[in-house]
Amino acid sequence: xxxxxxxxxxxxxxxxxxxxxxxxxxxxxxxxxxxxxxxxxxxxxxxxxxxxxxxxxxxxxxxxxxxxxxxxxxxxxxxxxxxxxxxxxxxxxxxxxxxxxxxxxxxxxxxxxxxxxxxxxxxxxxxxxxxxxxxxxxxxxxxxxxxxxxxxxxxxxxxxxxxxxxxxxxxxxxxxxxxxxxxxxxxxxxxxxxxxxxxxxxxxxxxxxxxxxxxxxxxxxxxxxxxxxxxxxxxxxxxxxxxxxxxxxxxxxxxxxxxxxxxxxxxxxxxxxxxxxxxxxxxxxxxxxxxxxxxxxxxxxxxxxxxxxxxxxxxxxxxxxxxxxxxxxxxxxxxxxxxxx
Amino acid sequence: xxxxxxxxxxxxxxxxxxxxxxxxxxxxxxxxxxxxxxxxxxxxxxxxxxxxxxxxxxxxxxxxxxxxxxxxxxxxxxxxxxxxxxxxxxxxxxxxxxxxxxxxxxxxxxxxxxxxxxxxxxxxxxxxxxxxxxxxxxxxxxxxxxxxxxxxxxxxxxxxxxxxxxxxxxxxxxxxxxxxxxxxxxxxxxxxxxxxxxxxxxxxxxxxxxxxxxxxxxxxxxxxxxxxxxxxxxxxxxxxxxxxxxxxxxxxxxxxxxxxxxxxxxxxxxxxxxxxxxxxxxxxxxxxxxxxxxxxxxxxxxxxxxxxxxxxxxxxxxxxxxxxxxxxxxxxxxxxxxxxxxxxxxxxxxxxxxxxxxxxxxxxxxxxxxxxxxxxxxxxxxxxxxxxxxxxxxxxxxxxxxxxxxxxxxxxxxxxxxxxx
Numbered sequence: 001x002x003x004x005x006x007x008x009x010x011x012x013x014x015x016x017x018x019x020x021x022x023x024x025x026x027x028x029x030x031x032x033x034x035x036x037x038x039x040x041x042x043x044x045x046x047x048x049x050x051x052x053x054x055x056x057x058x059x060x061x062x063x064x065x066x067x068x069x070x071x072x073x074x075x076x077x078x079x080x081x082x083x084x085x086x087x088x089x090x091x092x093x094x095x096x097x098x099x100x101x102x103x104x105x106x107x108x109x110x111x112x113x114x115x116x117x118x119x120x121x122x123x124x125x126x127x128x129x130x131x132x133x134x135x136x137x138x139x140x141x142x143x144x145x146x147x148x149x150x151x152x153x154x155x156x157x158x159x160x161x162x163x164x165x166x167x168x169x170x171x172x173x174x175x176x177x178x179x180x181x182x183x184x185x186x187x188x189x190x191x192x193x194x195x196x197x198x199x200x201x202x203x204x205x206x207x208x209x210x211x212x213x214x215x216x217x218x219x220x221x222x223x224x225x226x227x228x229x230x231x232x233x234x235x236x237x238x239x240x241x242x243x244x245x246x247x248x249x250x251x252x253x254x255x256x257x258x259x260x261x262x263x264x265x266x267x268x269x270x271x272x273x274x275x276x277x278x279x280x281x282x283x284x285x286x287x288x289x290x291x292x293x294x295x296x297x298x299x300x301x302x303x304x305x306x307x308x309x310x311x312x313x314x315x316x317x318x319x320x321x322x323x324x325x326x327x328x329x330x331x332x333x334x335x336x337x338x339x340x341x
Numbered sequence: 342x343x344x345x346x347x348x349x350x351x352x353x354x355x356x357x358x359x360x361x362x363x364x365x366x367x368x369x370x371x372x373x374x375x376x377x378x379x380x381x382x383x384x385x386x387x388x389x390x391x392x393x394x395x396x397x398x399x400x401x402x403x404x405x406x407x408x409x410x411x412x413x414x415x416x417x418x419x420x421x422x423x424x425x426x427x428x429x430x431x432x433x434x435x436x437x438x439x440x441x442x443x444x445x446x447x448x449x450x451x452x453x454x455x456x457x458x459x460x461x462x463x464x465x466x467x468x469x470x471x472x473x474x475x476x477x478x479x480x481x482x483x484x485x486x487x488x489x490x491x492x493x494x495x496x497x498x499x500x501x502x503x504x505x506x507x508x509x510x511x512x513x514x515x516x517x518x519x520x521x522x523x524x525x526x527x528x529x530x531x532x533x534x535x536x537x538x539x540x541x542x543x544x545x546x547x548x549x550x551x552x553x554x555x556x557x558x559x560x561x562x563x564x565x566x567x568x569x570x571x572x573x574x575x576x577x578x579x580x581x582x583x584x585x586x587x588x589x590x591x592x593x594x595x596x597x598x599x600x601x602x603x604x605x606x607x608x609x610x611x612x613x614x615x616x617x618x619x620x621x622x623x624x625x626x627x628x629x630x631x632x633x634x635x636x637x638x639x640x641x642x643x644x645x646x647x648x649x650x651x652x653x654x655x656x657x658x659x660x661x662x663x664x665x666x667x668x669x670x671x672x673x674x675x676x677x678x679x680x681x682x683x684x685x686x687x688x689x690x691x692x693x694x695x696x697x698x699x700x701x702x703x704x705x706x707x708x709x710x711x712x713x714x715x716x717x718x719x720x721x722x723x724x725x726x727x728x729x730x731x732x733x734x735x736x737x738x739x740x741x742x743x744x745x746x747x748x749x750x751x752x753x754x755x756x757x758x759x760x761x762x
Contacts, residue, residue, distance in 0.1 A: 089429075089430075092429030092430070093429070094430070219448060222443065222448055222449075225432075225440060225443075226440060226443055227429075228428055228429040228430050228432060229426060229428060229437075229440065230423075230426055230427060230428075230429075232387075232392055232421075232423050232426075233423070233426055235390075235391070235392055235412060235416075236390065236416060236419075236420045236421045236422075236423075236493075237416055237420075237440060237441070237443045237444060237496070238412050238413035238414075238415070238416030238417065238443060238444035239412065239413075239416075239443070240412040278430070282431075282436075283430035283431055283432050283436075284432075284436060286449070
């Protein structure tokens with residue numbers, strides 16, 4: 001039933017890429033202000049001025065609000081999903097997520113601290129989140145080092161849980177300190193995650209990281225297949241498990257930290273998308289990771305479209321939507337495909 | 342490919358696990374490492390495959406030191422199937438077997454014709470083709486083990502290490518796996534395996550190394566290594582080593598630990614043969630001091646008697662009982678407190694045993710198992726039946742089961758007034 005011959009896989013990729021293209025256009029059109037599809041197309045192909053030569057309203061909305069937001073959604077969705085797929089592969093556990101090593105809690109603490117200290121600047125918040133997330137993972141990784149500089153995945157998971165709890169406590173304390181102020185709302189909204197802050201500066205920073213990181217993970221995807229045989233099994237297939245693990249953990253952490261830095265801790269994308277794609281395309285990570293990257297990007301943009309239209313003129317945090325859409329779909333697949341955990 | 346191990350030491354958390362291991366294994370050989378649990382078999386395999394690095398000494402594949410080779414270089418020559426491998430995710434059998442090609446492929450290389458052919462051959466050899474498309478995690482233990490073997494074979498190794506390849510498998514799968522491996526050695530594959538089943542080692546290995554507390558106790562052909570004294574030292578248990586005529590290999594049987602009889606209730610002589618005495622001897626061994634006779638060394642009762650430490654009156658097989666043996670047997674019976682005649686088939690060869698019993702003239706208690714069925718076991722045209730009837734008439738006790746025999750003997754030798762019956 002779940003055979004994945006080459007033709008089938010190719011069809012899946014064609015559909016995913018088509019979906020990505022549709023998503024890009026749809027993301028630009030959908031929103032509180034109606035933008036005609038013709039305007040969207042003409043902007044996207046580079047001819048975005050109106051007849052009299054001055055920028056039209058549509059042009060401004062597209063270039064300053066919609067497009068950065070859609071592109072950020074694509075990048076963050078891609079980064080979270082491919083990191084999630086990698087973590088699941090490394091931990092040989094379909095319940096692993098990109099946040100398993102405490103990145104989310106660490107990043108939340110970092111971001112809350114920046115908000116509490118009232119530091120402004122385009123990249124301050126992101127920097128704070130990135131440093132917090134990396135710090136958490138760094139501690140976890142140090143804790144999990146064993147003799148011979150080997151790393152035990154079980155210790156990693158446990159240390160991730162413990163360090164995550166510690167950072168969450170710090171964040172709660174910060175929320176407590178800022179209670180009653182506008183900053184508390186800011187912190188809580190940041191933690192729930194969203195693409196509302198999107199701007200071109202973010203994109204200039206994030207694009208090379210996500211592009212390079214994804215390529216590296218896809219290059220190492222075959223090692224994940226070998227690691228599915230266990231670390232010794234991988235060794236006997238000529239893969240050095242320590243090297244592969246270190247590189248992939250490092251890159252997945254960088255991708256996740258960066259995504260979280262710009263979009264907050266959006267849940268479920270990194271857990272559910274790899275899982276769903278595994279049910280569709282099979283466990284071979286050479287195909288699973290690229291498929292997951294595209295699907296994650298597409299999914300997050302659609303979730304964001306729902307988030308910004310469903311309670312107009314307000315916006316829902318996108319994390320609520322990802323969970324709302326993702327969890328039932330996941331359960332449906334689980335029931336119908338009889339997937340094994 | 343030859344494997345040479347020179348002066349290998351390995352310790353784990355400061356505790357020595359392997360000490361002074363030196364071995365050489367030749368191309369095309371099946372070499373088994375046997376030894377009790379915790380003797381270091383798995384650790385030795387891991388030192389050979391490069392998973393662990395020895396503290397001192399080295400392992401060489403042909404002339405190259407394993408620790409000098411890259412992981413990928415090792416994998417192109419040597420592979421291993423470790424114990425209890427668990428696969429993450431629902432890879433199909435075909436996908437798992439195809440992973441064996443990883444050391445020979447580039448990162449994104451598609452399967453070449455050669456890859457496809459090797460995968461197909463390996464699946465055929467290991468007999469997994471019929472379930473190639475099933476997820477490996479749905480398979481039984483034996484199917485999984487064969488799939489891992491197929492994966493290892495598709496890797497085209499020159500050295501194959503197997504850690505307990507047959508544990509948890511039914512005997513038919515054990516044999517299947519061993520036969521596949523043996524077939525591969527004919528094309529030059531060197532196989533090194535850790536086995537705890539001494540009989541499989543005896544049957545399939547060209548040479549065996551016996552490991553005990555991290556040291557090599559003996560190396561050599563199975564018959565040189567698997568001796569009762571070596572096995573007693575390593576396993577701290579007594580065994581009987583015999584020869585299995587079906588497979589022309591050794592077979593090793595454990596001897597159950599038996600409490601020494603401090604003060605036997607009495608001496609019992611058993612007349613048996615052809616396996617009819619095994620149950621009786623075992624039933625009586627812990628309470629009586631036993632003797633058996635006349636019997637030939639080829640008789641299965643002989644082995645049981647020997648194992649139970651009974652006194653045995655022997656005579657050559659395939660010949661009538663000699664007067665000397667007859668006399669010795671009679672003397673043994675006279676000095677006994679009781680004589681048990683098992684439901685043995687009687688022919689001209691062992692008929693004198695019955696005559697001897699009759700010569701006792703009822704001075705010793707005689708117990709006869711199932712005397713009413715003697716006709717069925719009589720191959721002497723009625724002579725044996727006549728002797729048995731005569732015995733019963735002159736006071737021998739007919740017994741219908743071993744349980745009853747035990748009960749009678751216990752009563753007769755626990756009470757003071759013997760011979761009431």
